[in-house]
Amino acid sequence: MRKSYDSNIHVGLRWHREIEKQLQAAKAVVVLWSSTSRDSDHVLEEAEYGKRKDILFPALIEKVEIPYGFGRIQCADLVGWVNDKNHAGLDKLLTILQQHLNHTLHTPGQTFRDKLKSGGEGPLMVTLPPERFLMGSPKNEAGLGDNEGRPQHEVHIAEPFAMGVYTVTFDDYDLFCQSTDRKKTDDRGWGRKSRPVINVSWHDAQDYCIWLSEQTGQNYRLPSETEWECACRARTVGSYNTGEGLTVEQANFDGSLDKTAPVGSYPPNAFGLYDMHGNVWEWCEDTWHDNYDDAPTDGAAWIDKGGSRYRVLRGGSWFNDGRHCRSASRHRYVPDLAYHYIGFRLARGH
Secondary structure (H helix, E strand, C coil), rough: CHHHCCCCCCCCCCHHHHHHHHHHHHHCEEEEECCCCCCCCHHHHHHHHHCCHHHHHHHCCCCCCCCCCCCCCCEEEEEEECCCCCHHHHHHHHHHHHHHHHHHCCCCCCCCCCEEECEEEEEEEEEECCCCEEEECCCCCCCCCCCCCCCCEEEECCCEEEECCCCEEEEHHHHHHHHHHHCCCCCCCCCCHHHHCCCCHHHHEEEEEEHHHHHHHCCCEEECCCHHHHHHHHHCCCCEECECCCCCCCCCCCCCCCCCCCCCCCCCCCCCCCCCCCCEEEEEEEECCCCCCCCCCCCCCCCCCCCCCCCCEECCCCCCHHHHHHCCEEEEEECCCCCCCCEEEEEECC
């Protein structure tokens, strides 16, 4: 196998760098365990990469002991297979690969819903393209507050990822509560269904992501603060994705309704995302940092174990004034607090 792989690399190129590039671009890594491959450092490194990215699909082609660290990953059984198209192990491997690749995030602008094991579908998602953008507030931006993220810095998100077209709704969250015998969160009498779920803590949002991941077999999570701002800006550079101003015809803020609005009540941004400004504050994955000194520049969440006890919120809410709804505005709360102006939006991938 390795000779066949290496022979496809152009003369003069360093094969290990080319393999690394191919791995970074791969949507799936298939490893065939044999007495030879399990003792190969190269194969183990590639398998470990696939495992870290949760795109590893192993198969046994000989009766060997699975290498340490991979024993909990289910293998397809191809022992004794010799080009038989009707082999049960091959059918199983190809079926799961097809299902995985059908959900791979590769078409920016594509919307989708993942199927739930218990029936029905998950929230509507949209695939966003790789992006390079300037994160944070310029020093002269109107409405700057004490919680602003500075200095401005360039971020490069190298791979597509998906974001919820809307914040998670009561319809979405109530299904989770029913499935897990969890008490439903209060709607303050404003209505449920397509309104954004409120009164959810950061921990509640995490529990929902875990449940949805188990239901779909996909990696659902809260967005990083960087991903959130990238998605909100949608390639704009002003204070808002609408420009330098925001009106009550464009977003639910400044107490204009005195409550949340059903998701999608206002125009979307250029990425097809609704309510990135106002309606509800949205939890992000990151722990709180007072500034962006030493912040990640690749889109990853900035997590400090044992650091700040706060988590990041973005986007402003229905009762906040416009300055809190700007693309770069930031807020923080302890993760176990839940309020009637806080909800969350999903991310998927990586």
